[in-house]
Amino acid sequence: MKLTPEGRKKLRSRTRLVHSGRDRETTQGFVNIPAFRGSTVLFPDVATLRSGRQRYLYGTHGTPTTEALRDAWSEISGAAGTVLVPSGLTAIIVALMSALSAGDHLLMTDSAYQPARIYANTLLGRMGVETTYYDPLIGEGIVALFRPNTKAVFTEAPGSQTLEMQDIPAIAAAARARGVCTIMDNTWATPLMFSPHRHGVDMAVEAGTKYLSGHSDLLLGLVSANEQWFERLHHTTDLLGIQPGPEDVFLALRGLRTMELRLREAEMQALDLAAWLKGRPEVRRVIHPAFPDDPGHAIWKRDFSGSSGLFSVVLNPVSEAAVAAMLDGLELFGMGYSWGGFESLVIPFDCTKYRTATRWAPGGPALRFSVGLEDIDDLKDDLDAGFARLRTVG
Numbered sequence: 001m002k003l004t005p006e007g008r009k010k011l012r013s014r015t016r017l018v019h020s021g022r023d024r025e026t027t028q029g030f031v032n033i034p035a036f037r038g039s040t041v042l043f044p045d046v047a048t049l050r051s052g053r054q055r056y057l058y059g060t061h062g063t064p065t066t067e068a069l070r071d072a073w074s075e076i077s078g079a080a081g082t083v084l085v086p087s088g089l090t091a092i093i094v095a096l097m098s099a100l101s102a103g104d105h106l107l108m109t110d111s112a113y114q115p116a117r118i119y120a121n122t123l124l125g126r127m128g129v130e131t132t133y134y135d136p137l138i139g140e141g142i143v144a145l146f147r148p149n150t151k152a153v154f155t156e157a158p159g160s161q162t163l164e165m166q167d168i169p170a171i172a173a174a175a176r177a178r179g180v181c182t183i184m185d186n187t188w189a190t191p192l193m194f195s196p197h198r199h200g201v202d203m204a205v206e207a208g209t210k211y212l213s214g215h216s217d218l219l220l221g222l223v224s225a226n227e228q229w230f231e232r233l234h235h236t237t238d239l240l241g242i243q244p245g246p247e248d249v250f251l252a253l254r255g256l257r258t259m260e261l262r263l264r265e266a267e268m269q270a271l272d273l274a275a276w277l278k279g280r281p282e283v284r285r286v287i288h289p290a291f292p293d294d295p296g297h298a299i300w301k302r303d304f305s306g307s308s309g310l311f312s313v314v315l316n317p318v319s320e321a322a323v324a325a326m327l328d329g330l331e332l333f334g335m336g337y338s339w340g341g342f343e344s345l346v347i348p349f350d351c352t353k354y355r356t357a358t359r360w361a362p363g364g365p366a367l368r369f370s371v372g373l374e375d376i377d378d379l380k381d382d383l384d385a386g387f388a389r390l391r392t393v394g
């Protein structure tokens with residue numbers, strides 16, 4: 001805890017996760033920073049109030065607890081600064097709001113998290129921003145889609161549910177050459193497995209709800225930005241007056257300390273389960289970028305230092321009733337719209353109805369798995385029994 005700024009720079013990610021955001025002056029020697037609750041901050045005198053230079057001014061601008069997480073995330077992400085918001089979806093929205101104004105044009109990957117699309121198609125549209133969806137595999141071909149008023153490119157790698165791997169450096173370089181902002185949803189890899197700003201991303205979104213929390217007990221969003229974009233991002237968030245609750249930030253700081261261990265374990269578990277599923281006669285295709293036969297593997301290998309616990313599979317054609325029989329009877333896998341927790345989840349998905357730039361035609365029902373920390377053999381037993389039910393209904 002006596003690290004110099006120079007010494008800090010040399011630390012590896014696991015050490016950073018343990019030591020970042022723990023200012024001794026604030027913790028008073030305790031290991032953890034407490035959950036500061038508060039709206040009002042008192043000023044000692046009129047001169048200090050008028051100067052505007054007091055470290056904390058009002059609850060909407062942040063507290064020592066939020067500052068600790070912001071500093072830690074910036075350090076881990078290699079960012080100039082970070083803002084915290086109450087959910088991952090809010091993080092996507094503040095990033096887009098920071099980059100766009102009425103009359104602007106947005107390029108959004110067809111594989112974006114669906115509520116991001118809904119925001120672009122509704123509120124952003126009403127505010128005069130036009131959105132064009134593009135094929136996630138477009139790479140540097142994105143140049144053909146730029147218009148004079150294009151101001152932001154939204155990316156997500158790998159894509160939501162279907163896990164297409166995007167060539168982020170190529171897209172970011174094309175955007176930068178035209179003064180266009182690149183935003184990336186980096187929730188799948190986290191900054192531990194993909195360093196967004198080093199690959200040219202201007203603003204990186206993380207749903208802290210997933211691996212940062214790791215315990216399915218809070219909602220949180222983070223947006224980190226480079227030097228060029230941080231001030232604008234910070235100003236936008238400040239104007240909106242939004243902050244996450246102090247207990248959620250406290251729990252996220254707790255999650256941060258073990259994030260790499262949980263993520264690496266989820267990675268190993270997911271690779272094991274995906275390989276097992278690949279060998280099942282009921283499975284047509286496993287979609288996981290760490291597998292050499294995955295179409296996104298080369299890019300993943302070039303740019304990412306690992307994979308997380310989230311992947312998808314396509315089953316051989318069976319009835320909806322057969323899929324329901326398989327999933328309804330699972331004893332360990334839960335069914336729910338999130339991921340990144342300690343518990344394993346599975347959901348059926350179908351993006352045929354809302355994708356517009358590409359066609360999703362997998363040739364069978366699709367399932368997304370978030371693999372948790374249970375014993376992998378128990379998880380396989382649960383799915384084995386599920387496949388038996390699926391075959392019975394057919």
Ligand SMILES: Cc1ncc(COP(=O)(O)O)c(C=O)c1O
Nearest residue numbers: 087088089113187207209220338
């Ligand atoms: C890729 C991705 N980004 C963002 C979000 C939104 O996060 P939150 O649930 O905190 O709004 C999700 C949630 O599932 C997600 O999967």
